[in-house]
Amino acid sequence: MAINVQIVAVEVNMHALDVHELYRFFHIGDDETAALRGVSLHVAPGEIVAVTGPSGSGKSTLLHCVTGLDEPDGGHVEVAGARLTRRPEAVRARLRAVNFGILLQSGNLFPHLTVSQNIRLQMLLAKVFDSKRMIILLDSVGLAHRAAAFPTELSGGEMARAGLAVALAADPPILVADEPTAEVDRETEMRLIEHFEARRRAGFAMLLATHSEALAARADRIVELKDGRVDSG
Ligand code: ADP
Numbered sequence: 001m002a003i004n005v006q007i008v009a010v011e012v013n014m015h016a017l018d019v020h021e022l023y024r025f026f027h028i029g030d031d032e033t034a035a036l037r038g039v040s041l042h043v044a045p046g047e048i049v050a051v052t053g054p055s056g057s058g059k060s061t062l063l064h065c066v067t068g069l070d071e072p073d074g075g076h077v078e079v080a081g082a083r084l085t086r087r088p089e090a091v092r093a094r095l096r097a098v099n100f101g102i103l104l105q106s107g108n109l110f111p112h113l114t115v116s117q118n119i120r121l122q123m124l125l126a127k128v129f130d131s132k133r134m135i136i137l138l139d140s141v142g143l144a145h146r147a148a149a150f151p152t153e154l155s156g157g158e159m160a161r162a163g164l165a166v167a168l169a170a171d172p173p174i175l176v177a178d179e180p181t182a183e184v185d186r187e188t189e190m191r192l193i194e195h196f197e198a199r200r201r202a203g204f205a206m207l208l209a210t211h212s213e214a215l216a217a218r219a220d221r222i223v224e225l226k227d228g229r230v231d232s233g
């Protein structure tokens with residue numbers, strides 16, 4: 001009996017992220033879109049899990065629900081063993097701040113702050129400001145030369161990488177990123193993949209929605225979505 005209890009405790013700790021049977025429906029007039037239809041997955045510390053699937057298959061909806069930015073209509077999410085779903089916004093916000101770095105498909109940067117100011121703000125909020133680390137971070141996303149640029153002065157790919165630097169600024173245990181290598185050239189993509197692999201070796205977890213075969217190929221697992229379901233075949 002005592003042994004069973006111990007095994008359960010180890011399993012809970014092994015998962016940075018546990019996603020159970022998520023459902024999410026959207027309604028526009030009488031039209032219903034079932035964006036997620038029973039999606040489950042887990043990510044352990046030191047794992048990269050890729051979420052793939054065609055446009056409209058539910059990837060972004062999944063990432064919003066996983067990080068508590070959106071509430072699923074069914075199912076639940078646990079982060080580091082703590083329930084995130086159907087908790088008050090203040091609780092979700094705290095769990096989010098402690099556990100996640102989040103890159104969404106847009107809206108990751110404050111438009112009136114430069115790239116380095118955006119990163120600095122994120123570091124200050126997390127009380128981990130370190131100018132050396134900021135330089136290393138800018139370099140690892142290939143934006144050292146764009147530190148003083150405002151978001152409107154960036155290309156789509158640069159904007160995504162600046163958002164990624166902001167998401168990584170506080171060194172979060174779990175990175176959740178929507179298309180982190182969208183609109184970047186192959187060389188930059190390889191550099192980002194190397195950065196993700198270094199984080200994996202350091203024991204960090206990553207859940208990455210991606211269209212990139214190169215990135216998916218380096219993942220520990222691929223969750224392929226099709227019409228809101230995990231496509232198992
Ligand atoms: P993906 O990221 O894989 O392209 P999304 O998660 O963005 O897919 O979308 C999944 C489905 O849900 C699509 O049919 C999309 O139109 C719909 N959808 C997503 N968000 C909303 C919303 N806020 N309101 C209505 N429909 C939405």
Ligand code: MG
Nearest residue numbers: 059060105178
């Ligand atoms: Mg999307």
